[in-house]
Amino acid sequence: MQSRFEGIWVPIITPFSGESVDHAALARLARHLAAQGIAGLVAGATTGEGALLGLDEQAAVFATLRGAAPSLPIVLGVSQAATQAAVAQARHLAALRPEGLLATPPTYVRPTQDGVQRHFEAIVEAADLPVLVYNIPYRTAVNVELETLQALARDPRVVGIKECGGSVERLLRLVHETPLRVLSGDDSQNFAALCAGAHGTIAASAHIEAALHVRMHARLRDGLLVEARRIAVALLPLTRALFAEPNPAPLKALLAELGWCEADVRLPFVPATEALRGRLREEHATLQRCVASLGG
Numbered sequence: 301m302q303s304r305f306e307g308i309w310v311p312i313i314t315p316f317s318g319e320s321v322d323h324a325a326l327a328r329l330a331r332h333l334a335a336q337g338i339a340g341l342v343a344g345a346t347t348g349e350g351a352l353l354g355l356d357e358q359a360a361v362f363a364t365l366r367g368a369a370p371s372l373p374i375v376l377g378v379s380q381a382a383t384q385a386a387v388a389q390a391r392h393l394a395a396l397r398p399e400g401l402l403a404t405p406p407t408y409v410r411p412t413q414d415g416v417q418r419h420f421e422a423i424v425e426a427a428d429l430p431v432l433v434y435n436i437p438y439r440t441a442v443n444v445e446l447e448t449l450q451a452l453a454r455d456p457r458v459v460g461i462k463e464c465g466g467s468v469e470r471l472l473r474l475v476h477e478t479p480l481r482v483l484s485g486d487d488s489q490n491f492a493a494l495c496a497g498a499h500g501t502i503a504a505s506a507h508i509e510a511a512l513h514v515r516m517h518a519r520l521r522d523g524l525l526v527e528a529r530r531i532a533v534a535l536l537p538l539t540r541a542l543f544a545e546p547n548p549a550p551l552k553a554l555l556a557e558l559g560w561c562e563a564d565v566r567l568p569f570v571p572a573t574e575a576l577r578g579r580l581r582e583e584h585a586t587l588q589r590c591v592a593s594l595g596g
């Protein structure tokens with residue numbers, strides 16, 4: 301049940317044209333990413349502006365992705381403050397038969413760990429699908445503690461964790477003291493997380509030069525640290541620029557520049573500033589030169 305949750309996963313953007321989802325752009329981008337050797341797609345997470353999509357829009361995004369990249373597993377994002385709302389969302393999305401759900405702890409309310417555990421247990425019961433815990437305390441305001449994860453992992457349907465911003469010690473403990481698949485969700489920490497034994501990444505920055513992220517993961521898996529580190533160093537400046545303003549506005553600006561979609565984001569996101577657009581263009585050009593010098 302667990303082995304597919306490894307490698308490089310892309311939390312795909314939801315392209316908009318004005319107020320509507322641009323399904324043609326979404327399909328084209330998904331086909332492109334699938335051809336780069338990624339392991340799977342996550343739809344409607346942070347980068348996909350999941351919190352700003354209606355349930356029907358999330359279902360339509362899933363249908364487009366399934367059609368465009370039929371060989372790729374797809375995981376769908378669930379994020380709510382109320383357990384009842386999370387259960388309803390999980391049930392609705394599970395009916396589409398994705399390969400799994402990526403669920404945050406309750407947002408905003410800051411419950412105890414007991415409340416966090418019961419929130420996830422309710423989601424798992426409702427979905428009856430593989431569930432990955434999306435631990436992103438800088439957005440939800442609550443951390444999912446190691447002991448809570450160990451308790452949740454007693455249910456084999458809780459298959460993994462997407463960890464954002466934890467320390468190296470925490471990453472090591474997640475890898476070695478839980479049975480979970482550990483996917484790093486903090487782009488500037490992905491290399492360190494993989495070195496600590498994480499099984500893969502869910503990386504917004506992997507929209508750009510996805511094959512390079514795939515290669516970095518493969519090199520580390522094969523014990524080729526120096527080559528993997530060279531790739532990580534090449535990726536870092538663009539990654540930093542992509543997160544210099546709230547994700548996914550900078551990423552959408554760069555993808556628009558590259559002709560994949562329009563740069564439109566939904567409020568309260570606002571488009572990337574002009575200054576950042578210039579920096580993104582420069583860092584992208586630098587990365588292109590590095591790709592050429594890194595070879596195959």
Ligand SMILES: O=C(O)C1=N[C@H](C(=O)O)C[C@H](O)C1
Pocket residue numbers: 311342345346347348464485486487502503504505547
């Ligand atoms: O959407 C995601 O999944 C990710 N979101 C994180 C964030 O925006 O904080 C970053 C990570 O690349 C994946």
